[in-house]
Amino acid sequence: MLELDKILYFVTSSGNYQTGWLWKGLYDELPTFESRWYLTVGKRFTPSRFVTRHGEWTLPWPQELPEKFKMPEYNPNFSKSFMQVTDEKARRIKERIIQGEKFVVMYSGGIDSTVVLTSLIKNLTNEELESVWVGASVESVIENPYFWNNFIQGKIKTIDSKITKYDDLIEAGLTPITADEGDCIFGTLIGLNMYNNYDYLISDLSEGTKQKLSNLKNRIGDADIHFSTYKDLIIKFLDVPDEKDFGRILYEKYVRNIETASVPVHSLHDFFWWLIFNVKYLNCSVRGALFYNDRVAWQDAIMSIENWYNDSEYQLWSMANNNNGQKIKQTPLSYKKVAKDYIYDFDKNHWYNNFKMKLESMWMIGNQQNVTHLDIHRRPNARIALTKDYEMIYTDTPGVKEYFLHHLSNYKINWTDI
Amino acid sequence: MTQKRFDNHYRYFYHDHNGQRRRYGIYSPGLDRFIHIGDLDFWISFETANILSSKINTIVYILPPGYDDMTNENCINYSLFNKTSQKLWTSNILVGRQNPALKMLYPDDIILKSGIPVDFENNVSILDDLQAYTNYVYEQSMAIKLSDVFYNHFNHKDFMDNFVDQETSKALYSAKDWTNVNLFQKVKNVLYLSNTAEEADEKIIEIWKTFTDDIGFMIEGYYKILDRPVPKELENYVGLNSYKNLSVWAF
Numbered sequence: 001m002l003e004l005d006k007i008l009y010f011v012t013s014s015g016n017y018q019t020g021w022l023w024k025g026l027y028d029e030l031p032t033f034e035s036r037w038y039l040t041v042g043k044r045f046t047p048s049r050f051v052t053r054h055g056e057w058t059l060p061w062p063q064e065l066p067e068k069f070k071m072p073e074y075n076p077n078f079s080k081s082f083m084q085v086t087d088e089k090a091r092r093i094k095e096r097i098i099q100g101e102k103f104v105v106m107y108s109g110g111i112d113s114t115v116v117l118t119s120l121i122k123n124l125t126n127e128e129l130e131s132v133w134v135g136a137s138v139e140s141v142i143e144n145p146y147f148w149n150n151f152i153q154g155k156i157k158t159i160d161s162k163i164t165k166y167d168d169l170i171e172a173g174l175t176p177i178t179a180d181e182g183d184c185i186f187g188t189l190i191g192l193n194m195y196n197n198y199d200y201l202i203s204d205l206s207e208g209t210k211q212k213l214s215n216l217k218n219r220i221g222d223a224d225i226h227f228s229t230y231k232d233l234i235i236k237f238l239d240v241p242d243e244k245d246f247g248r249i250l251y252e253k254y255v256r257n258i259e260t261a262s263v264p265v266h267s268l269h270d271f272f273w274w275l276i277f278n279v280k281y282l283n284c285s286v287r288g289a290l291f292y293n294d295r296v297a298w299q300d301a302i303m304s305i306e307n308w309y310n311d312s313e314y315q316l317w318s319m320a321n322n323n324n325g326q327k328i329k330q331t332p333l334s335y336k337k338v339a340k341d342y343i344y345d346f347d348k349n350h351w352y353n354n355f356k357m358k359l360e361s362m363w364m365i366g367n368q369q370n371v372t373h374l375d376i377h378r379r380p381n382a383r384i385a386l387t388k389d390y391e392m393i394y395t396d397t398p399g400v401k402e403y404f405l406h407h408l409s410n411y412k413i414n415w416t417d418i
Numbered sequence: 419m420t421q422k423r424f425d426n427h428y429r430y431f432y433h434d435h436n437g438q439r440r441r442y443g444i445y446s447p448g449l450d451r452f453i454h455i456g457d458l459d460f461w462i463s464f465e466t467a468n469i470l471s472s473k474i475n476t477i478v479y480i481l482p483p484g485y486d487d488m489t490n491e492n493c494i495n496y497s498l499f500n501k502t503s504q505k506l507w508t509s510n511i512l513v514g515r516q517n518p519a520l521k522m523l524y525p526d527d528i529i530l531k532s533g534i535p536v537d538f539e540n541n542v543s544i545l546d547d548l549q550a551y552t553n554y555v556y557e558q559s560m561a562i563k564l565s566d567v568f569y570n571h572f573n574h575k576d577f578m579d580n581f582v583d584q585e586t587s588k589a590l591y592s593a594k595d596w597t598n599v600n601l602f603q604k605v606k607n608v609l610y611l612s613n614t615a616e617e618a619d620e621k622i623i624e625i626w627k628t629f630t631d632d633i634g635f636m637i638e639g640y641y642k643i644l645d646r647p648v649p650k651e652l653e654n655y656v657g658l659n660s661y662k663n664l665s666v667w668a669f
Contacts, residue, residue: 109516143516145472149611189513196450196512199530200500218536330536332512333448351473351613354544357448359475359516360509 002399004406007062007388010286012049013042022384022395026404033244034418035409041250044240045190049283055261057253057279060411061404064388068303069285071278072312074263078320082338083345085313090119093177093306097124097131103306104133104169105177106161106288107152108361109143111336111343112182116308118346121151133174135161139361146349162368166293170304181284181309184276185318185327186339189360191272192332194237195220205232218330220268223323227271228255234271245418252416263319270322277318285310290392291380292369299390333357423524431460434483435525443479443493444470444552447501447512449535449545452493454552455481458560460520465559467518469609470552475516477504482523490553494535494545499528547614554615561643562602568643569636575600601625601633623651 013023023039030036038060042048051063053071080088093103105120107113120132134156141148152158159169169176183189194201202213209232219225227234231251239247258265258274265274276284289301296304309315321327326338335358344353371379377396384400385393393400421435434440442463444454453476456463460480467476481488488496498504504521506514511521523529538545566573578587604625612618626637634656641648648656 139516142471145611192512193510196447196510197500197502199532200502331450333535333537355446355448355474355548357475358513360513 002385002387002393002397002403004399004403005062006403007064008385008393009064009066009388009390010049010051010282010290010386011059011061012047012283012384013039014047022401022404026401026408029405030408034413035411037246037249037413038408038411040240040243040246043243044238044246044250049287050279051282052257052279053281054263054278055257055259056415057257058411058414061407065282066286066302069282069310071281072315074319075316076320078316080313080317082317082321082326083342085311085317086115086119086342087123088313089308089311090123093120094124094128096175097128102131102133102174103177104135104159104174106135106179107140108179108359109136109140109147110179110182110359110361111339111356112179112309114144114147114343115182115339116177116179117147117151118343121156122346129156133157133159135159135164135169135176137162143359143361144352144356146352147343147347151347163370165369166288166301166305167295170293170296170301175304175306176288177306177308178288179308180288181281181307181314182336182339183358184281184284185309185314186336187269187273187327188276188280189358190275191220191269192335192358194233194272195268196332198233201233201236205236209233220330221323221325221328223266223270225268226266227268230268230271234268249413249416249418256415264322267323269328273318273322273327277315286386290383290386294374294378297390298386298392302390421525423526425524426522430522431480436483438483441481443481443488444518445477445479445498446474447477447504447510447514448475449494449537450497450501451532451535452479452488452496452529453545453549454556455488455490455493456556462556462559462563464518464520465563466552466556469555469559469606471517472610473551474548475514476518477511478518478520480520480522482525482527482529485529488529494549495531495533497530497532498523499530551615554618555609557644558605558609558618561640562605564643565636565640566602569633569639570602601629619649623649626652626655629655 023042027036027039030039038048041050050057051059051065053065053069097103105113105117107117117134121129124132134152136148136152136158137160140161166176198217199214202210205213213230213233216225216229235247235251237247238250254271254275257278258271261274261278263274265271285307286302289296289305290298293301318327321338325334328335329337333355340353340356344350369380376382377394382395383392384395387393419435421430430440432440439457440460441455441457442460443452444456444463444467445452453474454463454466456466460478464478467478470476485496501511504511506519509515511519534542535545566576578590605622608618608621608625612621637652638648638656
């Protein structure tokens with residue numbers, strides 16, 4: 001039973017109603033733009049799973065953040081390099097291996113998980129690497145065949161990650177390592193998609209704005225060009241057709257959050273980085289445990305999965321290294337530059353270093369998992385919320401409709417004029 | 419009649435609505451530039467893009483009518499104006515996947531001259547190397563396909579795999595191609611994993627040299643298609659001397 005005063009850790013709402021009939025029914029029932037507004041966020045970002053870690057950010061329902069994912073305090077003097085932070089992280093895993101722990105690196109072949117594997121190969125002895133498995137799928141090979149051929153195949157034991165979920169690994173006594181928060185450290189796909197369409201998006205802004213912004217295309221990571229300079233472009237990018245003023249209201253919400261936080265956010269890339277480092281962070285942290293696991297208790301899964309980048313050192317590095325060319329330079333291709341350089345320093349693959357793009361690998365695994373053994377109402381797309389007591393809320397949980405109807409009806413847009 | 423958006427009738431894959439021969443562009447979403455323009459066949463461009471995917475993710479586009487000024491020599495300066503609707507399932511092509519897809523650009527899609535990608539303005543040789551390898555793979559892909567259909571006359575393995583039911587294929591598993599070891603798949607793998615044309619050339623020669631069957635005519639044909647002399651290392655493998663085991667009646 002979901003009582004009205006229940007505090008939630010996590011909610012997934014979907015504008016295209018992937019999570020079943022529930023959100024569609026609620027959207028149709030809610031009487032005002034204001035009460036429907038949060039569900040409209042899910043139309044723009046599907047699924048919508050925004051929870052703030054810092055700064056002001058109102059949600060329709062009572063919300064708290066699990067301790068494990070709280071943001072460390074910003075330290076402008078943090079001076080460790082990405083390489084130092086990464087090698088030290090690997091050495092902490094090494095200590096745990098010496099104590100007898102066994103790990104599975106969930107490896108997509110993408111930049112974040114290749115950093116993880118690179119650092120382990122660099123810092124572990126061959127004997128210690130015996131305690132490491134690589135969870136990979138055919139997509140992992142396609143995404144980085146060079147690394148597969150030279151450093152994994154025949155050298156490290158592998159597990160097919162497409163048919164082995166987190167519960168299988170945890171029950172086998174293995175600790176899964178996920179690189180899922182990699183984007184949170186460097187920025188977000190949302191930003192990349194905007195930068196990639198910059199010319200098109202500015203083309204029908206007012207002549208003056210277009211003139212101004214056309215010269216700023218390659219300065220997305222320049223601290224001297226404040227993100228508000230791009231306000232019209234961001235609003236246009238955030239907008240949802242037939243939802244008047246939606247983009248502006250969402251932009252103002254982000255701005256309010258930034259202004260009430262104590263972490264500096266200057267450039268356009270900072271703006272998008274902050275969204276994922278702050279309000280989308282929890283999603284990246286727990287989605288594996290909640291949606292790629294059927295048997296292990298939710299709390300146990302969340303606590304036992306090793307979130308590689310959910311580490312105070314990485315987060316401190318991330319807050320102290322904006323606009324210096326390490327996260328991004330001028331274009332999407334330079335995204336995660338420092339991570340690609342870390343890999344190159346080890347594997348010397350100049351093609352990967354020059355041309356590897358961040359890809360969306362999540363859907364290839366998550367959306368292709370076998371769920372036919374589960375009751376249709378207990379499958380991942382019926383899991384819509386997690387309470388503070390780690391109770392999963394499904395679309396058919398008693399009281400669920402009343403809960404969301406009540407809280408959405410009372411939601412107030414109080415950060416800007418509507 | 420002008421081709422409408424999303425009208426993907428097969429007639430539009432080789433000719434546009436004006437009856438003009440279409441061209442095919444290999445486009446890099448990361449660079450936001452075309453890295454190759456071909457006018458032979460989109461299957462060859464697509465094969466090239468698949469082989470290149472070990473190094474760069476690309477999309478093969480059937481180019482819209484016009485844009486005759488864009489050539490294989492200058493295409494690195496040309497980008498796509500509107501990528502918002504260019505998707506692979508729900509993902510934008512920018513972040514969609516590593517291996518390529520074939521997609522259509524329609525008459526109202528716009529290609530822009532945008533100049534050298536800013537990431538490489540001060541290091542254009544990296545792009546030169548990329549395009550040199552792309553051109554090389556494109557030629558090799560053409561030679562592989564043509565050699566296979568011209569000279570690999572008894573490629574029954576391929577036939578079994580593609581046209582015969584799986585049960586029969588399993589029961590009669592000894593079906594093979596003339597090269598016995600799936601030679602052309604090996605050559606493609608070399609192209610996929612090599613870093614330079616020189617490295618690939620050397621490895622391809624080694625593949626040819628491993629054959630025990632008399633396929634000298636295939637080696638000769640392969641290099642003829644490429645319009646290149648048979649490498650010195652393979653001279654003893656071609657010509658009449660090489661047909662040591664093959665019955666004359668085969669010709």
